[in-house]
Amino acid sequence: MKKTRILTVLMVVGLLAGGSSMAVAAADCVSCHQKNNPGMYLQWKNSAHGENGIGCIDCHGAEKGDVDAFKHYGATVATLVTPKDCGQCHTEIEQETSQSYHAHAGEILKSNDAYLAHAAGGHPVVIVGCESCHGANIKIDPDAKNKLSPETWPNSGVGRLNPDGSKGACNACHSRHSFSKYQARQPGNCGKCHLGPDHPQKEIYDESKHGIAYNAYREDLNLRSDEWVVGVDYYEAPTCTTCHMSATPKQGITHDVGDRISWTLRPPVSKHKENWQEKRQAMKDVCSNCHQNNFVDGHYYQYDAMVHLYNEKFAKPAGKIYSMAKEKGLLEREAAFANDLDWEYWELWHHEGRRARMGAAMMGPDYAWWHGIYDVAHNFYFKFIPEARHLGDTEINAYITELLTKDPMHKWLNSNTGEIKKAISSGELQKVYSQLFEKE
Ligand code: HEC
Ligand code: HEC
Ligand code: HEC
Ligand code: HEC
Ligand code: HEC
Ligand code: HEC
Numbered sequence: 001m002k003k004t005r006i007l008t009v010l011m012v013v014g015l016l017a018g019g020s021s022m023a024v025a026a027a028d029c030v031s032c033h034q035k036n037n038p039g040m041y042l043q044w045k046n047s048a049h050g051e052n053g054i055g056c057i058d059c060h061g062a063e064k065g066d067v068d069a070f071k072h073y074g075a076t077v078a079t080l081v082t083p084k085d086c087g088q089c090h091t092e093i094e095q096e097t098s099q100s101y102h103a104h105a106g107e108i109l110k111s112n113d114a115y116l117a118h119a120a121g122g123h124p125v126v127i128v129g130c131e132s133c134h135g136a137n138i139k140i141d142p143d144a145k146n147k148l149s150p151e152t153w154p155n156s157g158v159g160r161l162n163p164d165g166s167k168g169a170c171n172a173c174h175s176r177h178s179f180s181k182y183q184a185r186q187p188g189n190c191g192k193c194h195l196g197p198d199h200p201q202k203e204i205y206d207e208s209k210h211g212i213a214y215n216a217y218r219e220d221l222n223l224r225s226d227e228w229v230v231g232v233d234y235y236e237a238p239t240c241t242t243c244h245m246s247a248t249p250k251q252g253i254t255h256d257v258g259d260r261i262s263w264t265l266r267p268p269v270s271k272h273k274e275n276w277q278e279k280r281q282a283m284k285d286v287c288s289n290c291h292q293n294n295f296v297d298g299h300y301y302q303y304d305a306m307v308h309l310y311n312e313k314f315a316k317p318a319g320k321i322y323s324m325a326k327e328k329g330l331l332e333r334e335a336a337f338a339n340d341l342d343w344e345y346w347e348l349w350h351h352e353g354r355r356a357r358m359g360a361a362m363m364g365p366d367y368a369w370w371h372g373i374y375d376v377a378h379n380f381y382f383k384f385i386p387e388a389r390h391l392g393d394t395e396i397n398a399y400i401t402e403l404l405t406k407d408p409m410h411k412w413l414n415s416n417t418g419e420i421k422k423a424i425s426s427g428e429l430q431k432v433y434s435q436l437f438e439k440e
C-alpha cells in the first residue's frame with residue numbers, strides 16, 4: 001500500500017515539473033545550499049522527501065505571477081511553502097487540514113483576546129505572541145529580498161493567512177526540513193501552543209497517567225514506525241495525537257483535530273459541538289484499544305458532570321452579572337478591560353474555568369481542582385462578586401443575594417461550618433449536585 005502511494009505521488013511530481021527541468025534545478029539548488037546551510041541540507045537529504053527525490057524546487061518553485069515570487073540564480077522561487085503547495089502531492093491531507101479549526105486560528109483580529117493584546121499590550125507583542133501560535137496575515141513587501149514583510153515573517157502559526165489564499169502552515173507541526181511523522185506524534189510538538197494559563201493541555205497531559213506512561217515508555221512506542229496504529233504498533237501510552245489524530249484499527253489518521261471532540265471548552269459557557277455524539281464515539285473507539293467500555297463511559301460521566309458544574313454554578317451566574325453591569329453602563333471606564341470587573345470575569349472563564357474543564361477532559365486532577373475550580377471559586381466569591389456589589393446597583397445586588405441565599409449550591413456561604421460538615425458526612429450536600437450527572 002505504501003509503495004503505490006509513493007509512486008502516485010512521484011508521477012504527479014513528474015507531471016507538475018514537466019519532466020526534464022526538475023532534476024537539473026534540484027541539483028543546482030543543492031550545490032550552493034549544501035555549502036551555505038549544511039544543517040538545512042542534511043535535514044532535507046535525510047527526510048522522506050530527500051529519500052524520495054522531492055527536491056528544493058518541488059516545494060519552493062513558483063510561477064512568475066505569484067506575489068511572493070523572486071528571481072533566484074535563474075530560477076523563480078518563493079520562500080513561503082503553503083498548504084496549497086504541499087497539497088499538490090498531499091491532496092487529501094491538505095483538504096482535511098483546511099477544514100479543521102486549526103486552519104481558522106489566524107482569524108483572531110476581531111476577538112477580545114486581540115483587543116486586549118493590542119490595547120493593553122502593543123503591536124510588537126501581538127507579532128511574537130498571538131501570531132506566533134495562531135498565524136500572521138502574511139504581507140508582501142516588494143522591497144524585501146524575499147518579498148515578505150519582516151513584520152509578518154518568519155511565522156509558522158497554525159492558521160497563518162497566506163498570500164495565495166490558503167490558511168495554515170504545515171510546518172506548525174512538521175518542522176522543516178525533516179517534515180517527519182516521528183516528531184509530529186510527540187506531545188512536545190503540540191506543546192508550543194497548547195500550554196499556559198488559558199489552555200494547559202501539555203501540563204495536564206504530563207500530569208495524567210497517560211503522560212506518565214509516555215515518559216516511562218517513550219523508547220518502546222515505536223514512534224518512528226511508518227504506520228502507527230494504537231493497539232497494533234504500540235500500546236504503552238497514548239500521546240496527544242493518539243487521541244486526536246492518529247489511526248486505530250477502525251479509523252484512519254485525521255488532520256481535522258476536532259473530529260473526536262464533543263464539547264468545546266473554550267467559550268465562557270461550554271457547548272456541545274455539531275454532531276457531538278458521533279465525534280465522542282470516534283474518541284471512545286481510540287480509548288477502547290486500551291480500556292473496557294464501562295471504564296471509558298465512566299470517564300465521560302465524570303467529565304460531563306464537571307462541565308455542568310462549571311457552567312451552572314459559576315459561568316452562567318457570572319456571565320449574567322457581568323452583562324447586567326455592562327448593559328447598565330455601571331463600569332467606571334467605558335473601554336473593555338479598563339476595569340477590575342472586566343479582568344476578573346475574563347480570568348474566571350478564560351483562564352480558570354478553562355483549566356478546570358480541560359483538566360477534567362484529560363485526566364489532570366490538579367488542573368481540575370487546584371488550578372481549576374479552586375481558582376474559579378476564589379475569584380467568584382472573593383473578587384468578582386464583591387467588585388460587582390461595589391457598583392451599588394439594586395437589581396444586581398438583589399440577584400446576587402438571591403443566588404447566594406437560595407441556590408443550594410451557593411447556600412453554604414451563609415451557613416455554619418458544623419452544619420455543612422454534617423451535610424457532607426451524611427451525603428446531603430452531595431445530593432445537591434446529583435442533577436449535574438447525566439443519566440444515560
Ligand atoms: C549560486 C548559489 C545558489 C543557488 C544555485 C541557489 N541558491 Fe538559494 N540562496 C543562496 C543564497 C546565498 C541565499 C541567501 C541570500 C539571498 O537571499 O539571496 C539564498 C536564499 C534562498 C532562499 C531564502 C530566501 C529568503 O531569504 O527568504 C530560498 C528559499 C532559496 N535560496 C531556495 C533556493 C532554491 C529552491 C534554489 C534552486 C532553484 C536555490 N535556492 C539555488 C544561494 C543559492
Ligand atoms: C517539502 C517541501 C520543502 C522542500 C523539499 C524544501 N523546502 Fe525549504 N522550506 C519549506 C518550508 C515549509 C519552509 C518554511 C517557509 C514558510 O514559512 O512557509 C521552508 C523554508 C526554507 C528557507 C527559509 C527559511 C530558513 O530557515 O532560512 C530556505 C532557505 C529553504 N527553505 C531552502 C530550501 C532548500 C535549499 C531546499 C533543498 C535542499 C529546500 N528548502 C527544500 C519546504 C520545503
Ligand atoms: C502559546 C500559543 C498561543 C498564544 C501566545 C496565544 N494563543 Fe490564542 N489560543 C491558543 C490555543 C492553543 C487555543 C485553543 C485552545 C483550546 O482549544 O483549548 C487558543 C484559543 C484562542 C481563541 C479562542 C478561539 C475560539 O474559537 O474560541 C482566541 C480568540 C485566541 N486564542 C486569540 C489569541 C490572541 C488574540 C492572542 C494574543 C493576545 C493569543 N490568542 C495568544 C494558542 C495561543
Ligand atoms: C496539528 C499538527 C499537524 C499539522 C498542522 C499537520 N500535520 Fe501532518 N501529521 C501530523 C501527525 C501527528 C501525523 C502522524 C500521524 C500518525 O501517523 O500517527 C501527520 C502525518 C502526516 C503525513 C503522513 C501521512 C501518512 O499516511 O503516513 C503527511 C504526508 C502529512 N502529515 C502532511 C501534512 C500536510 C501537507 C500538512 C499541511 C496541509 C500537515 N500535515 C499538517 C500532524 C500535523
Ligand atoms: C512534490 C510532491 C511533494 C510535495 C510538494 C510535498 N511532499 Fe511530502 N511527501 C512526498 C513524498 C513522495 C513522500 C514520501 C512518501 C510518503 O510518505 O507518502 C512525502 C512524505 C511526507 C511526510 C511523511 C514523512 C515521514 O516521516 O514519513 C510528511 C509529514 C510530508 N510529506 C509533509 C509535507 C509537507 C508539510 C509539505 C509542504 C511543506 C510536503 N510534504 C510537500 C511528496 C511531496
Ligand atoms: C502553532 C500552534 C499550534 C500547534 C503546534 C498545535 N495547535 Fe492545536 N490549536 C492551536 C490553536 C491556535 C487552536 C485554536 C484555533 C482557533 O483559535 O481558531 C487550536 C485548536 C486545537 C484543537 C481544538 C479543535 C476543535 O475543533 O475544537 C485541538 C483538539 C488541537 N488544537 C489539538 C492539537 C494537537 C493534538 C496538536 C499537536 C499534534 C496541536 N493541536 C498543535 C494551535 C496549535
Ligand code: HEC
Nearest residue numbers: 190194201202205238239240243261262263264265266361
Ligand atoms: C487519552 C486521550 C487524550 C490525550 C492523550 C490527549 N487528549 Fe486532548 N482531549 C481528550 C478528550 C477526551 C477531550 C474532551 C473531548 C470532548 O469534549 O468530547 C480532549 C480535549 C482536548 C481539547 C479541546 C479543548 C477545548 O477547548 O475544547 C484540546 C485542544 C486538546 N484536547 C488538546 C490536547 C493536547 C495538545 C494533548 C497533548 C498534550 C492532548 N489533548 C492529549 C483526550 C485526550
Ligand code: HEC
Nearest residue numbers: 209210213235236237238243283286287289290296299363
Ligand atoms: C495506548 C493505551 C491507552 C489509550 C489509547 C488510552 N488510555 Fe487511558 N490509560 C492507559 C494507561 C496505561 C493508564 C494507567 C492505568 C493505571 O494506572 O492503572 C490509563 C489510565 C486512564 C485513566 C485513569 C486515570 C487515573 O488517574 O487513575 C482514565 C480515566 C483513562 N485512562 C481514560 C482514558 C480515556 C477516556 C481514553 C480515550 C480518550 C484513554 N484513556 C485512552 C492507557 C491508555
